[in-house]
Amino acid sequence: MCYYTQQNASIEDLKRRFNAELDNEETYLQSDFINGFSHPNIPVILNSSPHLITTDYTWGLLPSWAKDIEFRKNTLNARIESIDEKASFKNITHNRCLIIASAYYEWHWNDEKGKSKDKYQINSQDDEIFTFAGLYSSWTDPLTNEIKNTYTMVTTKANGLMQYIHNHKLRMPIMLKRQDESAWLDQSVKIEDFAFPYQGNLVGFQI
Template structure:
């Protein structure tokens, strides 16, 4: 799974890389360590507005039908194999987004119960900036009327490298290869085309 990431690239560089403009520069998140359970507003690009880098989408998807915002603790990730089955995602398969990042973190268990772990930081082989495949939705608080925008990072079966690193789960987020961002945003392309082993990310992990 993916619960820890970094987005440490400056706003100007991110804008140039994705050929898009940040909607609210004061809210642009730049951090060496982002914890999913803090539900930060990580910058994303939606397929609805591909020229805008949005700063108003929080990590941890809250479906439009959810009773309350606490649902988000269950939806930091979306398993690609069950997107079309799970109630949280089956109606938003066309709501695709790019989750902007510079790396992510996983731990290798060194014993059976995970009491001893080795931390790894995983990077894209080709760039300091990349995007995860993501899904997004909006939820309205029935009491305040406030609209809450959120997203999930899509995960797939781990490749050989990540099976070694993430040995207790065998999963990995879908790190899009450079040049494949528009293909993911196009919902006419089946999500299955981005699952491992059909889709193989160019990533590398280092002990930290």
């Protein structure tokens, strides 16, 4: 699974990379280490507005029927193999987004219980700025009527490199090739087309 990323690109670099505008510079998140469990607002691009980079969505999806905000700690990731079956995701598979990053982090376990671990940073071999496949939704707090916009990161079985690095879970996020970003945003393209053995061009470094 993937819970830790990096997004250290400047606003101008993102605008050039995606040929898009940014909705709010004041809430733009730029960090070398981002913890998904803090539910950050990593910039994303929605298929409903592909020419806009938005900062109004937070990591950890809240389906419309969720009873409280704590539910999102369970939905940082969505397994692509069961995405059409899980109640949290099956009704929003047409709500696709690109989650912007410059790296992500996983740990290699050196023993069965993970008492000794090596941290790896994974980057794209092709682009300093890349994207993960995501789904998004909006949720209304039943107590305050506040609307929260959220997203989840879609994961698949690990490829050869990630089987070694993430040897405990054997999972990896779907790290999109640049030429596949438009296809992911196109809801007419089947989600299963991005499942394993989908191979992003990635490289990992022990840090």
